[in-house]
Amino acid sequence: MRRFTIYVCAAVLIITCAQRMKAEGLHAVRPLAGYACMMLNLTDAQMRDNSLVVPVYAGPSTASGRVGNASAIVIARSPLHVVNGFAEMLFPNGATVWIDAKVLRPYHSESNPNAHCTPSLMSNGKPGLG
């Protein structure tokens, strides 16, 4: 009987942990107005090449300072806001950053032509892809 009780407690604990892990998943809270998903204008091989980086800057010039690298899909201001050849976008940490406008192209999925991508405020309070 004691062993059975231990098994039941263990099962309850496992189920509770599993539900908690599932509940912690990231989800979209609301769409971000004024933004659209765009993707880097790279081939599939280039997209997966870690040695090739696409920089993003603090302002619309390289002199403004590089703040990081772009991911495959970016959240761009819509309509596109281009200054000095750089397009305004939202970084995943919430900062407004700028990227060479020539490296962007409209969002399109190879495997699913009906795919959608909605820039969203996420459940962690950061911008994300819903």
Added chain:
Amino acid sequence: MDPATEAVAAAQDLKSAATSLQSSGISNPTVLDTRGYYNFGARYGATLAQASDDQNMGSLLPTYSPSQLAANGITPTTTVGQWRQSIIAKIGNAANQPVLSG
């Protein structure tokens, strides 16, 4: 390679992946996020880390063909949540732990 050296190398790999994700704007990368980095590369790893659970993998890996997705054990309609759960099932609670601290 002996187990201790392997463990040190794995820890270094995890740190490298998390640092790369941070440079792509992912503030506090988790072990799960680094798995996306290893499976799909730095650019797509960062994309997956900021995606909603109900998004489809085919939507988030837009240059992947259906056969490339299949080679990774997923379909265009596999959701990010399903993919995350498959990783959590393999590595357990550690999946949601942040890799970098302080």
